[in-house]
Structures are given as C-alpha cells and as structure tokens.
Amino acid sequence: MATSANTQQRDPNTVLVGKKPVMNYVLACLTLLQNGNSGVTIKARGRAISKAVDVAQILTKRFATDVTVKKISIDTEQVKSPETGTTSNVSSIEIKLEK
C-alpha cells in the first residue's frame, strides 16, 4: 500500500511500519502474500518497533497461519535531524516472514 510507495530502492516485498494503524500494515503484508510472494519483510524504526512485532504476531496467529517468522534482526541507524543537524542513533528491527 502506501507503505511501499516510497521504498523504491528497497526490496519490494518490504513493509515499512510507521505511524498508521496496525491493521493497515497487516493488510499491506496480506496483499503482498496474496500476490504470490512467498515471504514478506517487516521493517520499523524507533517506537514503531512494537507495532512491527504486533503486525508480525497478528499475521502469523490470525490471518496467515501458514506464514512463520523466519528471522528477526535488530540494528542501529544514524538519523540526522534536519533542524539541528545533529545525528542520533535509532534502533531498528527487521522481521522476515515466510510461508
């Protein structure tokens, strides 16, 4: 959905979780899976990390029970504030789901 619109340089099977309601991202993942993809990657940064875990759990436990969590990795990204110009560290998560 809208989440994959601004991720042209990324893997098209990636859903970037942000500030929208959880079910938006669940639907985005379901759409990708129903379009013949065997897997989908959920990414999030900062506070959206909790929501990314929610998305993965709702998918695997309720809507796509044939999909399982294949790999979870965490990392730190440097984010530059456009106002102050200072860089800060933000944690990120990547959850790979596969059929």
Next chain:
Amino acid sequence: MATSANTQQRDPNTVLVGKKPVMNYVLACLTLLQNGNSGVTIKARGRAISKAVDVAQILTKRFATDVTVKKISIDTEQVKSPETGTTSNVSSIEIKLEK
C-alpha cells in the same frame, strides 16, 4: 536491579524492560554480565518492546561490545484486565545476549 526483584519464578539472568528510563535496564544488564554471567536475556511486552531493542543495541554497540545478540524471539501473551475481566493479546519480545 528492581527489575529482577519481582521475577522470582523467572530465569535470574533475565531483565524485564518496563517503564523506567532505558539506562536503568542497560545498567541492570551490565551488572548481571559483570557478576560472571556469560549471557543475559532481555524481555519486554507491548510498547516496551522498542525500549528492549534500544537496551540491546546500547549494550552491544557501546558498553559491552564483546556481547552479541544470540537469538530474538517474539510471541503473544494473553493479559487479563483486572477491571473489566476481558483478556487481550499483547506482543512480547525476548532478546538473548551472549559473550
């Protein structure tokens, strides 16, 4: 520290991340590691999941660079509201760090 006080039935090497500042949990992990433990498990539920990832990243990148993320698992827990008596699903995370 205080986080392990009410986790008697749990693994003593577990730090449960909640509402306190991130550095409290980083310190709790460092204390466990400095007391001879070769590893520590960080657990969190709901919104604290993002903070748990922060704790793991701050530890592995800054304060205990010899420690690496060994395993990350996510799950769903049923939480019963004491007021309404209804159960709701809450996502949880478990991050295992080891030397």
